[in-house]
Amino acid sequence: MTSPEARPARSGPRPWWHRPLIGLGALVSIVMLLLAFNWSHLSKQAELGARYTARVACSCRYVEGRDLASCETDREPGTEIVSLRDDPPAERVFASVPFLAEAAAEKRGRFGCVLMTPTELDAVD
Numbered sequence: 105m106t107s108p109e110a111r112p113a114r115s116g117p118r119p120w121w122h123r124p125l126i127g128l129g130a131l132v133s134i135v136m137l138l139l140a141f142n143w144s145h146l147s148k149q150a151e152l153g154a155r156y157t158a159r160v161a162c163s164c165r166y167v168e169g170r171d172l173a174s175c176e177t178d179r180e181p182g183t184e185i186v187s188l189r190d191d192p193p194a195e196r197v198f199a200s201v202p203f204l205a206e207a208a209a210e211k212r213g214r215f216g217c218v219l220m221t222p223t224e225l226d227a228v229d
Contacts, residue, residue: 150204155219157186158199162209162217166195196220196228 139146157179164175172190179186190197196210197217208220208228220228 147204150201151207153183153186154199154201154205154207155209156180157183157188158197158207158209159217159219161188161190161199162195162197162211165190165197166211167216172197 160178161172161175164170164178165172172188176188186199186201188197188199194210196208198206198208200206206225208225209217210220212218
């Protein structure tokens with residue numbers, strides 16, 4: 105009987121494609137760690153941006169009487185990620201940051217535009 109020959113241990117440099125994979129894995133790990141440690145801050149910032157943008161867009165749309173496309177020009181720098189949609193029959197504007205936050209503001213008579221509470225927002229959805 106013949107015994108299978110053992111493979112000789114590989115000596116020398118690793119294949120060229122190992123280096124980019126190791127670098128990519130390290131980069132992904134660093135990004136995941138940063139997201140994990142900053143998630144609370146990111147979600148609070150997203151909530152703040154969505155609430156502010158909803159209230160400003162509601163005032164523009166239903167107090168000033170402009171269309172939503174015109175109100176897009178009133179945005180503050182840094183709120184480009186916030187998406188807007190309106191509900192004309194209810195005089196309400198929804199703002200959302202994907203996967204992080206959603207807010208809504210509606211016109212309430214003489215009070216102008218008021219942010220909706222989370223309970224009110226859940227009842228609408």
